[in-house]
Amino acid sequence: MIKMLVLDLDETLLRTDKTISSYTQEILKKSCGAGIRIVFATARPFRSIKHLMDQTACSTAVYHNGAAVLLDGESAETSRIPARDTANILQTLQVKYADKKLAAEINDKIYANFDVITIWGKTQKEREILEASSIWTDFSDLPEADADKIIIEIDSEKEYEQIQSLLTPDLYGQLSDGKTLCLVMHRNATKLNAIKRIAKRLGIARSEIAAFGDDYNDIEMIKYCGTGVAMGNAIEEVKQAADTVTATNNDDGVARYIEEHILR
Incomplete structure (x- = not known):
């Protein structure tokens, strides 16, 4: 019996226009009513998921790719990048790759060049959320606060490997957005680690979790959870890791699977 649904957002729960259909909202609310825990698991910051949580009666979220956890509306745990490491990495990259788009998420603000x-x-x-939270910078004036993640534009896997060589042992890089971005995070900040902590706290077994995703940062959780579901639009690596493949995000693949296989 499934007691927890772990849902990636972009290209999974969200349609390409970044909305959740009324049908999907209804199915998620039915799931909550049936006692199933809904968990959003996303690389997004909290400010850009709050309105989505309100639409779906979701009170638990793994955000910044696992750097932070919200459980029943309260911050549970964080795994952040030390402020000194954040500044060193960004300033080094700005010199090495002068034309690269770089950003850091700090205190729910995004600092970018x-x-x-x-x-x-x-x-x-x-656009409204970003207008209120984005700050242009050359990274010489970052606040003295730990970062949730660093975002780096990349052009190739070779570049990705070069960036990895700049990281301290307690940090790692994760490919994202079709290998066009590298997300740098604390080594403990993964979706899977956060899901394990949430499940342990709630007394939910691995076999009682179903996870849905489409991209590289979803592979671990899809392999680990009792039921791993790839979206029809997922990259091939996710489909290979999953137990099954559902319809695409634009065809309400998450809701269709839940209605047909979990809320039976």
Whole structure:
């Protein structure tokens, strides 16, 4: 019996236009009503998922790819990048790759050397959120606070490997967005680690968890959870790791699987 649903957001629960269909909202609310725990697991910051949690009655989230956890509306745990390491990495990269788009998430603000709205402001809601939270910088004036993640534009896997060589042992890089981004995080900050902590706290067994995803940072959790579900639009590596493949995000693949196989 499934007691917890772990849902990636972009290209999984969300349609390409970054919305959740009314059908999917209804199915998620039915799942909550049946006593099933809904957990969002995303690389997004909290500010860009709060309205989605409100739409779906979701009270638990793994965000910043596992760097932070919200459980029943309260912050549970964090695994962040030390402030000194954040500044060193970004300043080194800015010298080594002068034209690279770079950003850091700190205290629910995004510090970047480019206009983030042009890249991530795909909807009016997202543009409003970014306008209120983005700060242009050359990274010489970052606040003295630990970062949830560093975001680095990459052009090749060779570049990704070069970036990995700059990281301290307690940090790691994760490919994202079709290998166009490298997300740098604390080594403890993974979706899977956060899911394990949530499940342990709630007394939910591995076999009682179903996870849905589409991208590289979903592979670990899809392999680990009792039921791993790849989206029809997922990359091939995710499909190979999953137990089954559902419909695409634009065809409400998450909700269809839940209705047909879990809420029977």
